[in-house]
Amino acid sequence: MVFSCCSVCTVFLSQTAAHQRRSELTAIALPSFADRSVMTGQSACAPEEGAIRINVGGFRRRLLSKRLSRFPETRLARLLRCRSKESILELCDDYDDSENEFYFDRNPTLFPYVLHFYNTGRLHVMDELCIFSFSQEIEYWGIDELFIDSCCSGTYHCRKMEPEETDWDDKSEESSTTSSFDEILEFYNDAGKFDKQPLGSVRRRIWLMLDNPGYSIPSRLVSIFSVVVVLGSIATMCMNSMSEFTLPDADGSGPREDPRFEAVERFGIGWFTFELLARFAVAPDLLRFFEHPLNLIDLVSILPFYLTLVINLVAESSPALANLGRVAQVLRLMRIFRILKLARHSTGLRSLGATLKNSYKEIGLLLLYLAVGVSFFSVMAYTVEKEDNEGLNTIPASWWWATVSMTTVGYGDVVPGSAAGKLTASACILAGILVVVLPITLIFNKFSLFYKRQKQLEVVMRSCDFDGGIKEAPSVNLRNYYAHKVKTLMASLSNMSRSSPSDHSLNVSLH
Secondary structure (H helix, E strand, O other): HHHHHHHHHHHHHHHHHHHHHHHHHHHOOOOHHHHHHHHHHOOOOOOHEEEEEEOOOOEHHHHHEEHHHOOOHHOOOHHHHHHHHHHHHHOOEEEEEOOEEEEEOOOOOOOHHHHHHHHHEEEEOOOOOOOHHHHHHHHHOOOOOOEHHHHHHHHHHHHHHHHHHHOOHHHHHHHHHHHHHHHHHHHHHHHHHHHOOOHHHHHHHHHHHHHHHOOOOOHHHHHHHHHHHHHHHHHHHHOOHHHOOEEEEEOOOEEEEHHHHHHHHHHHHHHHHHHHHHHHHOOHHHHHHHHHHHHHHHHHHHHHHHHHHHHHHHHHHOOOHHHHHHHHHHHHHHHHHHHHHHHHHHHHHHHHHHHHHHHHHHHHHHHHHHHHHHHHHHHHHHHHHOOOOOOOOHHHHHHHHHHHHOOOOOOOOOOOOOOHHHHHHHHHHHHHHHHHHHHHHHHHHHHHHHHHHHHHHHHHHHHOOOOOHHHHHHOOOHHHHHHHOOOOOOHHHHHHHHHHHHHOOEEEEEE
């Protein structure tokens, strides 16, 4: 409601300023082109009988100079003041000396609105027009928006402000759809690069088997095996931290890893290394290989192991570098990043990454709300509890209490004791529920949208058939062609989601 009132006030003020500005602009009067040509002796571009001929995309009209000169800041009025053909061509696309005709390569359907402006001094906007195309057109002709008549001004400015007020869900859907199209086209173009490489057909099959889980039975088996190895590696790392699964060292210096767990760890590293090298060997574009986030995750998952080997060798060869062993211990903890390898095989994890990437505004809004709430309630709690409560005797200490209260975690390690403190805590918890729930709902809706798009993307990729190579028609724009095919597929998938489960069948090929 407040925003609507502000919009009405903005439109009203803009209309008032428009009337004042129109009066100032129309008060300026310059001699017509014909009169000026008499004073300067110019004849190269002088119109006959004080008029000029305009050709806008095939739409031809004869305009009187005296009407154009009423608005000296517009493009056509500036043509009247040109003294050479070079200056004329700066304002129009072409000029015919013999016919004294000016050519403009513009949309002829919008030019009648410009003509109406020169005849009446007012601009009118029809509902069926695209506001931004109309705005760009009048900007090209040098016509100020302040000339829009009062009957259309309010609607015009409101429609122009609509994209800024568009629901974020529409923007997210457009973003996710565009990114899905781009991924599909990139995937298909990468598959086509193998046709120009040695052993291209074999390399493409291996690439699809490793990079496209679910494309075929071998790719499914590789995907399942990779998931089992990842989970086994994480499980052994967790069990290795338990005293029940550790063995005493031979020299009594401390516990050591169980050889069975160590064997599982080395097997996992060997598989991860082979997987990464195989993907790199058959990659369609080696220069762009590590630009993909999933390939970077594969590299990070094995890098700590090899760095630990190097550090241990260096530490053993030089006693002065024995402290590097602590660095090796820290690197061993980085093995937990292997869990991110599941993103290659999990639609949910990839959707989560896309959601976080496209929800930075909502996440920033959530952090801002929390920061304001924590700052406010921590000061309130400190004020009422500083005398009797050691856990809230400083503002920084109160930050912790306010954070766990606003997020409704409530560890219970610090609690207010006074009645005023309990009232403050109640207000903090209620504010936290409101502050956290609103942005979280927006982020969850985005996740649902990206998850649906990711599933559709997987269906498209699995339906591609490359057995016969990539056939490209010379007369067809490949990107536009497959964008059209993908849009058709997306529409069919949307219809499938509304039908009964028994009707869900798909036999689509981009070939």
